[in-house]
Structure formats: C-alpha cells, structure tokens
Amino acid sequence: MSDNIFLKRLFQAYYQEKQKEISVVSSLEFREFGFIPWEKQIMIRHIGFESQKVLLSYLIDRGPKHVYSSGSLYLQPEAQHMENKQYQGCDLIVDIDVDHFYTPCKDEHDSWYCNNCETIGTGMQEKCPKCEKSKITKLNWICEKCLDVAKNEIKKLIYDFLIPDFGTDEKDMRIAFSGHRGYHLKVESEELRKLNSDERREIVDYLTGENVSFEVLGLGEKSQMIHGLSKENIGWSQKIMEKVIEILNRPKNEIENMLLDENLFGFTSFYVGSFLNYKDDFLDVITKGERNVWAIEGFGLTNWKKLLRGIVKLIGIELDEPVSIDTHRLIRYPGSLHGKTGFKVQEIKLNELDDFTPLNEMNEKLDPIVFKSKKKLTQKLEIVERALPITKIKGESFGPYVQGDIIEVPHHIAVFLLCKEVAKTI
Amino acid sequence: MSISIDLLKHYPWLPSLKIYYSDIATQDPTAFIEEAFLKYPDGELEQRISKIFKAAFNNLEEIKDYKADELNIYLYLIVKILLFVLNNKPISNRVANTYSKQIYKELIEENEDASLYDICKDLKLKFEYLNLPFKYGVNLNKSQREILKTSFKIHFTDYLKLAANLHDDYRKLVHNALSEGYVYVQKKDLIRLLQEYVRRKLIVEEVKDENNIEKFRKNLLKIREFKELYGNILNNWELKKEDFEYSFKISFKEGSDLSNNFPPCIQDILRRIQEGMNIVHTERLFLVFFLHALNYPTENIIDIFSNLPDFDRKKTKYQVEFAKKKEYTPHSCSTLKSLNICKANESKDEICLEGYYSKKLDTQKKLSHPLFYIQLKQYRNSTKNKANKTKIEKKDER
Ligand code: SF4
Ligand SMILES: [Zn+2]
Ligand SMILES: [Zn+2]
Numbered sequence: 001m002s003d004n005i006f007l008k009r010l011f012q013a014y015y016q017e018k019q020k021e022i023s024v025v026s027s028l029e030f031r032e033f034g035f036i037p038w039e040k041q042i043m044i045r046h047i048g049f050e051s052q053k054v055l056l057s058y059l060i061d062r063g064p065k066h067v068y069s070s071g072s073l074y075l076q077p078e079a080q081h082m083e084n085k086q087y088q089g090c091d092l093i094v095d096i097d098v099d100h101f102y103t104p105c106k107d108e109h110d111s112w113y114c115n116n117c118e119t120i121g122t123g124m125q126e127k128c129p130k131c132e133k134s135k136i137t138k139l140n141w142i143c144e145k146c147l148d149v150a151k152n153e154i155k156k157l158i159y160d161f162l163i164p165d166f167g168t169d170e171k172d173m174r175i176a177f178s179g180h181r182g183y184h185l186k187v188e189s190e191e192l193r194k195l196n197s198d199e200r201r202e203i204v205d206y207l208t209g210e211n212v213s214f215e216v217l218g219l220g221e222k223s224q225m226i227h228g229l230s231k232e233n234i235g236w237s238q239k240i241m242e243k244v245i246e247i248l249n250r251p252k253n254e255i256e257n258m259l260l261d262e263n264l265f266g267f268t269s270f271y272v273g274s275f276l277n278y279k280d281d282f283l284d285v286i287t288k289g290e291r292n293v294w295a296i297e298g299f300g301l302t303n304w305k306k307l308l309r310g311i312v313k314l315i316g317i318e319l320d321e322p323v324s325i326d327t328h329r330l331i332r333y334p335g336s337l338h339g340k341t342g343f344k345v346q347e348i349k350l351n352e353l354d355d356f357t358p359l360n361e362m363n364e365k366l367d368p369i370v371f372k373s374k375k376k377l378t379q380k381l382e383i384v385e386r387a388l389p390i391t392k393i394k395g396e397s398f399g400p401y402v403q404g405d406i407i408e409v410p411h412h413i414a415v416f417l418l419c420k421e422v423a424k425t426i
Numbered sequence: 427m428s429i430s431i432d433l434l435k436h437y438p439w440l441p442s443l444k445i446y447y448s449d450i451a452t453q454d455p456t457a458f459i460e461e462a463f464l465k466y467p468d469g470e471l472e473q474r475i476s477k478i479f480k481a482a483f484n485n486l487e488e489i490k491d492y493k494a495d496e497l498n499i500y501l502y503l504i505v506k507i508l509l510f511v512l513n514n515k516p517i518s519n520r521v522a523n524t525y526s527k528q529i530y531k532e533l534i535e536e537n538e539d540a541s542l543y544d545i546c547k548d549l550k551l552k553f554e555y556l557n558l559p560f561k562y563g564v565n566l567n568k569s570q571r572e573i574l575k576t577s578f579k580i581h582f583t584d585y586l587k588l589a590a591n592l593h594d595d596y597r598k599l600v601h602n603a604l605s606e607g608y609v610y611v612q613k614k615d616l617i618r619l620l621q622e623y624v625r626r627k628l629i630v631e632e633v634k635d636e637n638n639i640e641k642f643r644k645n646l647l648k649i650r651e652f653k654e655l656y657g658n659i660l661n662n663w664e665l666k667k668e669d670f671e672y673s674f675k676i677s678f679k680e681g682s683d684l685s686n687n688f689p690p691c692i693q694d695i696l697r698r699i700q701e702g703m704n705i706v707h708t709e710r711l712f713l714v715f716f717l718h719a720l721n722y723p724t725e726n727i728i729d730i731f732s733n734l735p736d737f738d739r740k741k742t743k744y745q746v747e748f749a750k751k752k753e754y755t756p757h758s759c760s761t762l763k764s765l766n767i768c769k770a771n772e773s774k775d776e777i778c779l780e781g782y783y784s785k786k787l788d789t790q791k792k793l794s795h796p797l798f799y800i801q802l803k804q805y806r807n808s809t810k811n812k813a814n815k816t817k818i819e820k821k822d823e824r
Contacts, residue, residue, distance in 0.1 A: 164605065164606065165604045165605060165606070165607075166582060166604070166607055167605075167606040167607025167608070168607075191552070191581065191583040192583065194583070194587075195583060195586060195587075196590075198590055199583075199586040199587065199590060202586050202598060202599040202600070203582075203586075203599065205598065205599065205600045206599045206600045206604070209600065211598070211600060212600050212601070213595055213601065216595050216596050216598075216601045217601060218565075218566060227566060230563070230564055230566055232563055232564045233562070233563035233564065233574075233603065234562045234563055234603035234604070234605055234610065235563075235600075235601070235602055235603045235604055235605075236600055236601070237563070290571075292566045
C-alpha cells in the first residue's frame with residue numbers, strides 16, 4: 001500500500017511539474033473522462049471537465065493511476081446513463097497492442113502460470129495447455145522488438161490504408177504511444193464522427209481484411225481451371241496481387257521459409273516445392289494480366305485460398321477490433337501516465353514516427369520515460385514476482401530477476417517495477 | 427444550387443421539397459390535406475394513393491402509372507402522413523418497398539446522368555462526377571474481358587450510410603474499389619443505394635404510445651376524403667393480410683346469381699333498399715364498394731338504388747362511377763362491426779359467428795372480410811353438392 005502512496009505522489013508531482021506540457025484533447029468539454037485510482041481497482045467514469053485547467057487540477061489533486069477520455073463527444077458527458085449523455089458522434093480509434101497478436105519474441109519475455117495446476121510457461125497463451133483452464137496469470141513484458149512490430153502496424157495503417165484508401169488528412173490523425181505495449185491512432189473528422197458501430201465494423205473489416213471473400217473478388221473454378229484475382233481491380237484485389245508479386249520477386253529460399261511458416265502460410269514441403277517450380281510462370285500470368293488462369297500443380301481452390309489468406313494476414317492491420325467498433329470506449333489521455341509502467345502516453349506527429357523509439361528516445365520532448373533522474377538516483381527493491389525477464393530501457397539492461405532478489409536500480413527502473421507490481425520498496 | 431421543379435415532381439422525397447414547398451412544409455397537416463383534396467376534387471389523388479397501397483399489399487414491384495406531376499408531390503406527402511397515422515409496421519414496410527422499387531425503375535430509366543447528379547447534390551452526398559469515366563477494374567469472369575468504369579464516386583462515409591442495410595456480400599466496403607476516400611460505384615449500384623435511401627425515408631418508426639397519434643389521427647379523420655382513404659386502406663389490408671385458401675372466382679357473371687351467397691350485412695342493406703327504407707352514407711358506400719369488388723356492372727348497381735326514396739339517377743351514376751375510379755376495397759368485418767353494419771348476431775349466421783376451419787393452419791379462424799364470406803359459402807355449397815366426394819376443389823388443383 002505504501003508503495004502505491006509513493007507512486008501516487010510521484011504521479012501528482014509529475015502533473016504539477018509538467019502541466020504546461022500536457023496537450024489538450026480537442027473538444028475537451030464534450031468528452032467523458034474516466035480514472036482508475038491507486039486505492040481501488042475501480043473505474044470512476046462519467047466525469048466531464050469544462051476546461052483543461054480544471055482537468056489538470058484534478059490530476060494534480062488525485063494523481064490517478066490511469067487516465068482516460070472518450071472518443072465520443074457528448075453534450076452531457078457527465079450524465080450517468082448513456083441515453084442522457086446526448087451523444088454527438090465519435091472519433092475513429094484504432095488500438096494496436098502487442099497483447100492482441102503474435103510476436104516471436106514473446107517466448108522470451110512473456111510468461112504465465114496456471115492457477116489451477118501450477119504449470120508454468122512462456123509465450124502467448126490464453127488458457128493452460130495442460131489442464132485447459134483459462135485461470136492463468138500472465139506476465140507481459142515490455143520489449144523493443146514488440147514495440148517495433150506495433151509501430152510497423154501503425155505505419156501500415158497510415159501509409160497503406162488511411163492515406164491512400166480512406167483519403168485521411170494528416171492533420172486529422174492523432175498518434176500516441178500507449179505507455180505500455182502499443183500505439184493508438186485517433187482520426188478526428190466530422191464525417192467519421194457520424195458513423196455508427198455497424199458502419200465502423202465495415203471499416204474495421206477493410207483494415208484487417210479478415211472477412212475478405214476471395215470469391216467475391218473473382219476467385220473461382222470454371223471448367224476445371226482456376227480463375228484468380230486481378231491486380232487491375234482497385235481495392236483489396238490490387239493489394240493482394242501487388243503483395244503476391246512482391247513476394248514472388250524475393251529470393252527462392254525466403255519464399256520457401258515464408259510458405260513453410262506455421263504462423264503465415266503453413267504449407268507442407270510438398271506444396272512448397274510445387275509452388276516454387278511453377279512460380280515464374282505464375283508471376284508471368286499475373287503481371288501480364290490478360291488471362292487470369294492460375295495453374296500450379298497440386299493447387300486447387302483450397303490451396304489457393306490458403307495462400308491468399310496468408311497474404312491477407314501480411315497486409316491487414318492487427319488491431320483490437322472492439323475498440324474501433326464500440327462508440328462508448330475510453331482511451332488513454334495523451335500526456336497522462338500509464339499506471340502499469342509509469343511511462344507517459346506520448347503523442348507523436350506523423351513525421352516523428354519513423355525515428356520514435358519509446359524505450360530509448362533521444363528527443364527529450366518525446367520521451368515517455370519521464371522518471372529518469374538526472375542525478376542518477378537509485379532505489380533498493382525486493383522482487384516479489386517468481387521470475388522476471390530482462391528489462392531493457394534506455395539502452396541499459398536489468399535482470400533477469402527471481403523472487404526474493406534484492407536489487408538497487410535507477411529511479412525510473414524502480415518506478416517501472418513498482419508500477420508492474422513485481423517488486424516492493426525496502 | 428437547387429434542383430428543378432420537374433425533378434422534384436418526379437422525386438418528391440428530395441430534400442429540396444422543403445424549399446419549393448415551404449408553404450406546405452410549415453403548414454399544419456390537417457390544413458394541408460384539406461387543401462390537397464380541394465385542389466384535386468376529381469378523385470385522382472385518392473385513386474393514385476390507393477393504387478400504391480394496393481400494389482404494396484400485393485407485393486408488386488411497380489406502381490402503375492407513376493407520374494411526375496404536381497399531384498405526385500401531394501401524393502407522396504399524404505402517403506407519409508397515412509403511414510404515420512396507420513402506425514403499422516408491416517404496412518409501412520410494404521409501402522416503402524414498393525414505392526422505392528418504383529423509384530429505382532424511374533431512376534434507371536433516366537437517360538442523362540444529370541438527374542442523378544442533381545439528386546446526389548440535393549441529398550448532400552459527398553460525391554464526385556467524372557466527365558471521363560474512370561477505369562477502376564476489370565471483370566474477367568465474363569467470357570469477354572469487361573472493363574469496369576464509372577463516372578460516379580461517392581465518399582466512403584456516405585457509401586457506408588447508404589449501404590448499411592444492404593447485406594449483399596459484394597456491397598461490403600472490403601470488396602469495393604476504395605481510393606482517396608471515395609468508392610467507385612456503377613450507376614445502377616448508386617441507384618440501388620438511392621432506392622434504399624427512399625425506402626428508409628418512408629419507413630416510419632412505429633410509435634409505441636398510441637395516444638400520441640390518436641389526437642392527430644382524430645383531427646385528420648374529420649376530413650371526409652381522408653377518412654375514406656384511411657378506412658379503405660385498412661379494409662384492403664384486412665383483405666390481403668391473410669392469403670385465403672379457398673379461392674373461388676366470385677365475379678359477377680351474366681345469368682348467375684351471387685346474391686344467394688351474400689353475407690348478412692349486405693343482405694340486410696339490400697333488404698332495406700328493397701323495402702324503400704333509407705340507408706346511411708357509409709352503408710351506401712359499403713354496398714357500392716362491395717358490388718364493385720365483385721365486378722357488378724355499374725348499371726346493375728344503379729338499378730339497385732332506384733328503389734330509394736331520394737333516388738336521382740344522374741347523381742347516383744356519378745357517385746358509383748367515382749367510387750369505381752377510386753378502386754376502394756369494401757370494409758372489413760371489424761370495421762363493419764364498429765360501424766354497426768355487421769349483422770352477425772341478428773342473423774345467427776354460422777360462418778359469421780364461428781368462422782371457418784383453416785386446413786392450412788389447422789385451426790378455427792374468424793371471418794375477417796365479407797368477401798371471404800362469399801367464397802366460403804360457395805365452397806360449402808360445392809362440397810355439399812358433391813355429397814360423398816372427399817376431394818376438395820382448390821384453386822391449385824383445378
Ligand atoms: S361478420 Fe362480416 S360478413 Fe358477417 S355480417 Fe358481420 S360484417 Fe358481414
Ligand atoms: Zn493448468
Ligand atoms: Zn517482444
């Protein structure tokens with residue numbers, strides 16, 4: 001408990017000191033706010049602020065563990081019931097969080113244990129593989145590689161979808177590092193605000209490609225010949241075919257590895273061999289585009305669909321669907337602190353995105369690690385979690401640790417471990 | 427910019443209606459309807475509105491003689507008011523379907539893109555018109571390679587709004603040509619989206635609290651023509667609601683006498699006319715509609731009335747012909763009960779009191795319309811005549 005009081009004071013001090021730097025969300029007075037305090041695991045919702053000033057004094061006063069604001073605008077954001085809030089519209093929000101998709105390095109830094117049979121394991125897991133119970137406790141760690149993957153998804157989202165397809169204006173996009181394992185992107189435009197959940201689902205389907213029907217796009221079998229998609233058809237057909245062509249132009253062994261990869265295509269070596277034999281003819285057919293009969297020995301509709309499904313997975317965006325569909329969600333407030341890391345929810349401009357490295361940011365204005373002490377203060381902690389992976393922040397590595405370890409680490413590392421609730425002060 | 431009055435007469439559901447007819451838009455609906463019937467006293471308005479409802483109840487794909495005249499504007503507004511006071515979802519849905527399908531036909535038949543362009547503008551859609559059709563794809567599924575091109579592209583937000591209720595797979599955004607915020611749409615697909623817009627515009631949300639409508643309806647029903655129209659639609663609905671299983675031809679035929687099979691309510695009116703007693707206006711209407719529905723020759727109908735004390739051949743002829751033009755449906759049993767015209771109790775008639783056994787639904791059903799009475803009566807006579815034969819003569823077995 002006393003560690004929570006300590007963290008709360010730190011957060012309060014941060015809001016006090018940095019209040020001028022915390023950006024103002026647009027239409028602040030029409031947004032609903034929500035907070036999770038240090039004292040209790042509850043969400044305090046349905047709060048409205050008439051100005052940034054009032055919000056800041058609330059933050060300084062309470063130093064909440066988590067701060068959220070709505071993507072939606074309401075005439076009465078403080079009303080307790082949705083029907084009384086007088087909903088005016090909602091920004092389009094995309095949440096990309098490595099928690100929701102596979103990355104290979106998770107085997108190294110994410111772990112879990114089963115509360116039922118006490119099995120321990122690493123990597124991404126939803127339920128215990130041994131007893132099949134979902135009562136597992138997960139310990140997900142921050143990782144530069146994962147954050148790179150997430151950043152890449154955001155870039156794909158912007159450069160492959162939002163700008164070329166949706167015509168989204170750069171000035172309408174708000175990008176932020178979530179303060180933990182992902183990024184948020186918010187599009188603020190009048191036109192998007194009026195879309196309801198069903199219409200948002202259509203956009204999500206477009207962005208993920210998950211519900212693409214290859215038949216609708218033209219794949220089919222006629223007189224024992226497979227007719228494929230055409231790169232001339234603007235939209236997903238074109239995206240898919242351009243990706244196919246790009247991959248076919250890669251070195252043979254790279255293609256081979258991709259096709260064999262369980263997480264991408266998962267073809268058996270028999271089919272991979274056949275594919276590689278015919279790949280040049282295939283490339284010829286699809287680049288010329290006059291006839292569109294796809295012929296690779298052993299490839300029927302099922303295999304072609306399997307191939308295209310894998311391609312779609314490469315193109316589509318790994319986003320957290322409900323966040324984009326639901327119009328009453330709250331998302332982390334830019335400039336606020338993430339209570340599970342002590343990192344700042346950092347807004348980034350599109351032209352800063354390329355160079356942005358949340359765990360090792362050189363530009364001080366964009367640095368989410370706000371508790372880095374200039375005086376090189378250190379702190380003594382005892383590890384309370386059974387095992388911790390390496391923590392790499394600002395180029396320095398700490399750990400791995402096991403339960404009972406007494407460590408002395410820089411202030412910002414201590415804040416991180418305390419926020420993660422894997423250590424206590426001594 | 428606003429659209430031409432001719433386009434508005436053709437498509438009165440366009441938002442510009444409010445600008446051209448601002449006097450109507452601000453008018454109290456009762457006053458508006460009174461004015462409309464004054465403006466069109468020859469029954470054409472009623473006739474064309476009835477046609478729409480009839481077409482809708484019969485699930486027809488088109489409305490015969492849809493005309494782009496000024497009356498069409500009044501017609502559209504009155505249909506909307508009718509749907510509101512009817513407050514009946516199935517009716518709303520059917521009318522919206524039929525009417526919007528007709529609009530699809532009308533739009534498809536437009537030769538120039540100009541009308542479509544003006545309509546999209548008037549609807550404040552975010553769209554672009556390309557003078558040079560843009561090629562956005564090919565269709566390789568045809569034997570001949572077909573180039574897909576179009577002059578219309580519509581912003582994806584408007585596309586999503588319009589296509590929201592159309593669940594065809596190929597209309598999903600993910601299967602469409604989306605570029606720089608716009609979806610390329612074929613003209614006929616755009617028209618299909620507009621059809622959907624019109625359909626949704628006509629569907630009135632069912633009002634849960636009847637009291638809210640009641641007062642409004644009461645006022646409107648003070649207008650004679652509106653009341654007739656309203657009653658007629660309900661009667662028609664009653665008649666169409668269930669598809670009747672014993673389908674006999676019940677039209678007037680020279681030499682045959684249907685009158686033996688008339689229901690007690692009609693019998694009673696005919697008897698009183700025969701006895702030279704006067705009948706009230708609604709009874710007169712009911713009888714005329716009823717006989718019209720059976721295709722009785724106008725002259726025969728007029729002759730029936732010749733027994734009445736105040737008979738005036740010329741006037742009666744005009745009224746009977748006018749009623750025919752309106753194509754009204756005779757009242758349903760429930761209407762007749764509320765008008766005190768039903769004679770089920772007095773006559774102790776078995777069909778009227780107990781209804782009939784529906785083989786199709788395997789239950790006893792109440793009689794809902796006097797026209798069914800004739801059919802049932804005929805059916806019973808025919809089976810009686812066949813004594814021991816068990817085979818039932820049904821429409822589809824003949
Ligand atoms: S039940 Fe119907 S048919 Fe029979 S008398 Fe009454 S109104 Fe006429
Ligand atoms: Zn287990
Ligand atoms: Zn990782």
